[in-house]
Amino acid sequence: MTPETPSSSGSTSLRPGSVSDERLMVAVRIRPLKHDENQRTLFALDKKHVIISEEAADKGDTLRFKRGNDKKYSFDVVFDENSTQEEVYDVTTKPLVKNILNGYNATVFAYGPTGTGKTHTMVGNPNEPGIMLRALNDLFNAVKGNEDQYTVTMSYLEIYNEQIRDLLNPSSGYLDLREDSRGKNIQVAGLSEISTTSTNEVMSLLQKGNKARTVEPTAMNKTSSRSHALLSVTVKHTTPIDNEKDHLKMCMKQGRLFMIDLAGSERANKTKNRGKRLQEGAHINRSLLALGNCINALSGGARYVNFRDSKLTRLLKEALGGNCRTVMIAHVSPALSQREETKNTLVYADRANHISNKVERNMFDVSYHVTQYQTVINELRGEISRLQSKMTEERPRSGDIRRISAEQRNNEVRNLREQIVSTFKEQMKLRRKLMEIDSHLLSLGMDAERQHLIISHWESRNSKLYKNHVNISRAQTQQSVRKKKYEGFHSADHLNEIAEEGFENEEDDEEGEVEGDAAVQLAWAELGEIEREQERWSELRSHIEEKLELCRERGVALEDKLPALLSSDDEREILALMCRVHELEADKMALQSERLVRQHELRRRDLVILRYDRQRQLSEDIITRQRKIIEDSNITIPQELQELYNSYQQEIHASTYADSSFSPTVSPNKLPPVSKIYSDPIFRRIVSSEISSEGSPPSSAESEAENYPLPLLNDTSIDRVMGHPVSRPGASMRLPPLHPPSPPVRGNRTLPASAENGWNQKNLKRSQSERNLL
Numbered sequence: 060m061t062p063e064t065p066s067s068s069g070s071t072s073l074r075p076g077s078v079s080d081e082r083l084m085v086a087v088r089i090r091p092l093k094h095d096e097n098q099r100t101l102f103a104l105d106k107k108h109v110i111i112s113e114e115a116a117d118k119g120d121t122l123r124f125k126r127g128n129d130k131k132y133s134f135d136v137v138f139d140e141n142s143t144q145e146e147v148y149d150v151t152t153k154p155l156v157k158n159i160l161n162g163y164n165a166t167v168f169a170y171g172p173t174g175t176g177k178t179h180t181m182v183g184n185p186n187e188p189g190i191m192l193r194a195l196n197d198l199f200n201a202v203k204g205n206e207d208q209y210t211v212t213m214s215y216l217e218i219y220n221e222q223i224r225d226l227l228n229p230s231s232g233y234l235d236l237r238e239d240s241r242g243k244n245i246q247v248a249g250l251s252e253i254s255t256t257s258t259n260e261v262m263s264l265l266q267k268g269n270k271a272r273t274v275e276p277t278a279m280n281k282t283s284s285r286s287h288a289l290l291s292v293t294v295k296h297t298t299p300i301d302n303e304k305d306h307l308k309m310c311m312k313q314g315r316l317f318m319i320d321l322a323g324s325e326r327a328n329k330t331k332n333r334g335k336r337l338q339e340g341a342h343i344n345r346s347l348l349a350l351g352n353c354i355n356a357l358s359g360g361a362r363y364v365n366f367r368d369s370k371l372t373r374l375l376k377e378a379l380g381g382n383c384r385t386v387m388i389a390h391v392s393p394a395l396s397q398r399e400e401t402k403n404t405l406v407y408a409d410r411a412n413h414i415s416n417k418v419e420r421n422m423f424d425v426s427y428h429v430t431q432y433q434t435v436i437n438e439l440r441g442e443i444s445r446l447q448s449k450m451t452e453e454r455p456r457s458g459d460i461r462r463i464s465a466e467q468r469n470n471e472v473r474n475l476r477e478q479i480v481s482t483f484k485e486q487m488k489l490r491r492k493l494m495e496i497d498s499h500l501l502s503l504g505m506d507a508e509r510q511h512l513i514i515s516h517w518e519s520r521n522s523k524l525y526k527n528h529v530n531i532s533r534a535q536t537q538q539s540v541r542k543k544k545y546e547g548f549h550s551a552d553h554l555n556e557i558a559e560e561g562f563e564n565e566e567d568d569e570e571g572e573v574e575g576d577a578a579v580q581l582a583w584a585e586l587g588e589i590e591r592e593q594e595r596w597s598e599l600r601s602h603i604e605e606k607l608e609l610c611r612e613r614g615v616a617l618e619d620k621l622p623a624l625l626s627s628d629d630e631r632e633i634l635a636l637m638c639r640v641h642e643l644e645a646d647k648m649a650l651q652s653e654r655l656v657r658q659h660e661l662r663r664r665d666l667v668i669l670r671y672d673r674q675r676q677l678s679e680d681i682i683t684r685q686r687k688i689i690e691d692s693n694i695t696i697p698q699e700l701q702e703l704y705n706s707y708q709q710e711i712h713a714s715t716y717a718d719s720s721f722s723p724t725v726s727p728n729k730l731p732p733v734s735k736i737y738s739d740p741i742f743r744r745i746v747s748s749e750i751s752s753e754g755s756p757p758s759s760a761e762s763e764a765e766n767y768p769l770p771l772l773n774d775t776s777i778d779r780v781m782g783h784p785v786s787r788p789g790a791s792m793r794l795p796p797l798h799p800p801s802p803p804v805r806g807n808r809t810l811p812a813s814a815e816n817g818w819n820q821k822n823l824k825r826s827q828s829e830r831n832l833l
C-alpha cells in the first residue's frame with residue numbers, strides 16, 4: 060500500500076477565492092524491542108493501523124491481538140520496527156521538500172516518550188542518516204545548477220530548561236524569543252543563520268550542532284536528549300517575471316522547513332532521575348504538556364489556543380495553527396513495560412490527526428487588500444497636497460504672531476509639533492484598524508458564501524438528482540424549515556439541539572441524505588453565527604470611522620493654530636516636515652501593497668499547478684475506467700493508439716520519478732484502446748452520464764467538440780470533480796488534454812493515422828500554451 064503523502068492527505072478542495080485546509084499528517088513509528096524486553100503490547104496491523112492490548116503477549120504473538128480489550132488506532136501511516144530510515148523519510152518528509160521549493164512552509168517533528176527513537180529518526184547515525192540530513196541533501200540536489208536563483212540558509216537551536224541556545228554557535232549564550240504585538244512573526248534574536256549549498260558543510264554543521272546538544276544518560280536511554288532541537292532550513296527562490304506589462308520584475312518564493320527532535324516525555328519513577336536530571340525532566344514534561352494542550356485545543360476546533368505556555372509551543376505556533384504543512388511522527392515502544400506511555404502517545408497522535416492548517420489564501424482577498432492600501436495611499440497623498448498648498452499660501456505673518464517670550468514660544472511650538480505628530484500616528488493606527496476590520500469582514504463574507512454553497516448544493520442535490528420534480532416543493536419546504544431553525548438559532552446549545560433533533564417529520568432514510576442533513580444544519584447554524592459576528596464587526600467599524608474623523612478634525616485644528624505662533628518660515632518648515640512624514644507613510648503602504656501582490660502571484664501560480672494536478676488525476680480516472688471497459692469487451696488496441704499510450708506511460712514514469720507523491724494508476728503492461736472505446740456508443744453513454752450528469756450535454760455549437768466527441772465538462776462538473784459543489788450556469792469547458800487523446804471519429808470506428816497526427820499537433824500546441832500559463 061502506498062501511504063498518503065502530506066500534501067495529499069487530508070487536504071480539502073482548493074479554488075480561487077477560498078482557503079485550503081491541510082490536515083496535519085500523523086505517522087507512528089514503532090521501535091524494535093530491546094534484548095531485555097520479552098513481552099509486547101503493541102503491533103502494527105498494516106501500513107495504517109496499530110493495535111494495543113490490555114494484556115501481555117510474547118514476542119511475535121500477533122494472533123491473540125484480536126480480543127475484546129484490544130484497542131485499534133488508525134493513522135496516516137504506521138512504520139513497524141522493520142521500517143528503514145529511507146522509508147520513513149520518503150513517506151513523511153520527501154514530499155515536503157518539493158513544497159519548500161514552491162514557497163510553502165513545512166514542519167516535521169518527532170514526538171514520543173524517552174528512548175523510543177526520536178533522535179534515531181531525526182538525526183540518525185553516519186550509517187543510517189536521519190530525516191535532517193536526507194532532507195538537506197534533497198534540497199541541495201534540487202537547487203543544483205541554479206544556485207544563482209536559490210539561497211539556502213539554516214539555523215539549529217535547542218530549548219533546554221526553557222532557555223534557547225544556538226547549536227551552531229553555542230558560545231553565544233541564551234537567546235531571546237521575540238514576536239510582534241499580535242503574536243506573529245516569532246523570531247529568535249541573534250540566532251546564526253548560515254548560508255550554504257554544500258552537503259559536506261552541512262554535515263559538519265549538523266555534527267557540530269548535535270555535539271553541542273545537551274545529552275545525558277538516564278535509566279531509560281544511555282543517550283537521552285535533554286532538550287528539544289529545532290533545525291530550520293529556509294529556501295529563497297528568485298526568478299524574473301516574463302510579463303513585460305507587469306510592474307513587478309522579480310518574483311520571490313520563500314519556503315521554510317522545520318525539523319524538530321523533541322525531548323522525550325518521562326516518568327520520574329522509571330527514569331530514576333534525581334537533582335539536575337529531575338529538573339530537566341520537569342521542564343521537558345511541562346513544555347510537552349503545553350504542546351499537548353495546544354493539540355487538544357486545535358483538534359477540538361477551539362477559537363483560542365494558548366501557545367504562550369512554553370517556548371516550544373510559541374516556536375511551533377505557525378507549524379500547528381498557521382500557514383504550514385505539518386507532519387508529526389509519533390514514536391512508541393512495543394514493550395509491555397512501556398504500555399502506559401505508548402497508549403498516551405497514541406491518544407495524542409490520534410488527536411493531532413484532527414488538526415487542520417490553512418495554507419492558502421484567496422485571490423480576491425489579496426486584490427481587495429491592495430485596493431485598501433491604495434485607498435489609504437490616496438488619502439495620504441491628498442493630505443500631502445493640502446499641506447503643500449498651505450505652504451505656498453502667501454500670508455503676512457509678523458503682525459499676527461502673538462507677542463510672547465521666545466522661550467514660551469519654543470515650548471508651545473514643541474508641544475504643538477508633538478501633538479500634530481501624535482495625532483497623525485493615531486490616524487494611521489485607526490486607518491490600519493479599519494483595514495483589519497475590513498479584511499475580517501471580507502473573510503466573514505467568504506465564510507458565509509461557503510455556507511450558502513453547502514446549502515444550495517444540498518438543495519439542488521435533493522431537488523435535482525435524487526427526487527423527481529414533484530419533490531422540489533418538498534425541498535422548498537425543507538428549506539423554509541431550515542431557515543426558521545436558522546433564524547431561531549441563538550446558542551451553541553441550540554445548535555446541538557438542532558443536530559440531535561434531526562428532521563423527524565421527514566422520511567429520509569438514505570444514509571447519504573442523513574449525512575447531508577447534518578451538514579446543512581451545521582451550515583445554517585454557522586451562517587447565524589457569521590451574521591452576528593458581521594454585525595459586531597460592522598458596529599466596531601462605524602465606531603472606528605467616527606474616531607478617525609474626529610482625529611482628522613483635531614489634526615486640522617492643530618495646523619490652524621500654527622500661524623498664530625510661527626513666522627512664515629517656521630510654519631513652512633513644520634508643514635514640510637509633516638509632508639515628509641506623510642510621504643514616508645505613503646511609501647511604506649505602497650511597499651506593503653507591492654509585497655502583497657507578489658505573495659498573491661506566488662499563490663496564484665501554485666493554484667494553477669494544483670488545478671492541473673487534479674486534472675491529471677481526473678484523466679487517470681477516466682483512463683482506468685476506459686481500460687476496464689476495453690478489457691471487459693476484449694477490444695484490440697490499434698497500433699497508433701498503443702504508441703500514444705507508450706508515450707503517455709513514459710510521461711507518467713518521468714513525473715513519478717520527479718514526484719514521489721504521484722502514483723500511476725495504469726499498469727505498464729496493458730493499456731486501453733481509447734479510440735474504439737470513445738466510438739463505442741455504450742461507453743459514450745456511460746462516460747457522458749457520469750461526467751455530464753449534473754450539467755448540460757456537449758454543445759453542438761463547439762465545432763471542435765463535434766469533431767472530437769469528448770464529453771464536455773461544464774463548471775458544475777469541474778467543481779464536482781475538484782470537490783466544489785458550486786453551481787454556475789453557462790460556461791462550459793472541454794476535458795483537459797492531459798489524458799491519452801481520442802482520435803477523431805467519423806462514421807468508421809477510427810480515422811487514419813494522418814488525421815490523428817493532425818489532432819496530436821493541435822493537442823501539442825494546446826499543452827504548450829497551458830505550460831506557458833504556468
Ligand SMILES: Nc1ncnc2c1ncn2[C@@H]1O[C@H](COP(=O)(O)OP(=O)(O)OP(=O)(O)O)[C@@H](O)[C@H]1O
Nearest residue numbers: 090172173174175176177178179280283284322323
Ligand atoms: N527504529 C530503530 N531502529 C534501530 N534502533 C533504534 C530505533 N529506534 C531507536 N533505536 C535505538 O534506541 C536507542 C534510543 O533511541 P533515541 O535516542 O533515538 O530515543 P529518543 O526517543 O530520542 O530518546 P530521548 O527522548 O531520551 O532522547 C538508540 O540507541 C537508538 O539507536
